[in-house]
């Protein structure tokens with residue numbers, strides 16, 4: 001399939017006060033049968049890279065298991081590469097043998113056990129086109145990944161299930177700004193329903209990350225459903241890592257079309 005360039009697509013929305021209608025249009029047109037929750041974060045992340053004039057970025061999935069998510073992320077990346085002309089490296093991180101040891105109540109032992117979600121590595125490798133698999137515990141594989149000077153990470157799908165694994169994976173978010181966009185879009189899979197809370201699992205890891213880092217904070221994009229124009233199971237699961245002292249943090253991200261808003265066309269007033 002031929003994809004239109006971002007320059008063609010954005011022209012149709014230059015009378016809109018916000019960039020969200022363009023993102024919604026792309027979601028509907030190109031990603032309806034893809035994982036919308038990955039696609040949304042990936043669109044926003046690639047668009048930010050475009051606004052920052054970057055030519056190469058990374059997407060990552062933490063927690064790959066059988067690989068359904070990574071395969072989708074790879075397809076999403078290929079479409080966005082064609083639209084934006086930005087090279088997108090795709091990385092998948094997983095133990096390869098299912099969940100590691102459950103380390104107490106913070107890891108929700110009522111839900112999870114060691115060995116859940118094993119991977120068929122050979123089968124998955126035969127299905128992947130460009131994604132790189134980093135097999136082993138994230139506490140070992142992330143330092144190796146960072147040593148390889150990756151292109152800056154723009155979007156992360158977090159699906160490691162456990163607090164102990166998630167807090168280790170956040171080491172990526174504490175590393176050099178060269179490896180990160182000033183705002184990294186994140187989808188967190190394990191925060192809605194069940195027995196998740198801010199005292200266990202991914203949300204506890206987020207709380208601790210924020211307490212530990214003065215200039216880096218992870219927070220939800222509040223009321224995203226309004227801008228999406230629909231409620232979904234995932235609209236409360238999209239977060240941003242803000243790196244407030246990143247050299248590119250203050251560069252305009254084009255989310256507000258200020259000339260339109262200044263003509264009193266702001267739907268929020």
Ligand SMILES: C[S@@+](CC[C@H](N)C(=O)[O-])C[C@H]1O[C@@H](n2cnc3c(N)ncnc32)[C@H](O)[C@@H]1O
Pocket residue numbers: 061062063064065066067068069070093094095096097098099100116117118119136137138139159160161162164165168
């Ligand atoms: C629910 S599965 C991921 C499902 C996948 N995202 C999908 O959408 O198909 C969780 C995965 O996280 C991985 N995992 C959990 N803790 C890990 C750790 N410390 N290091 C590497 N992988 C880990 C497990 O191996 C497991 O395969």
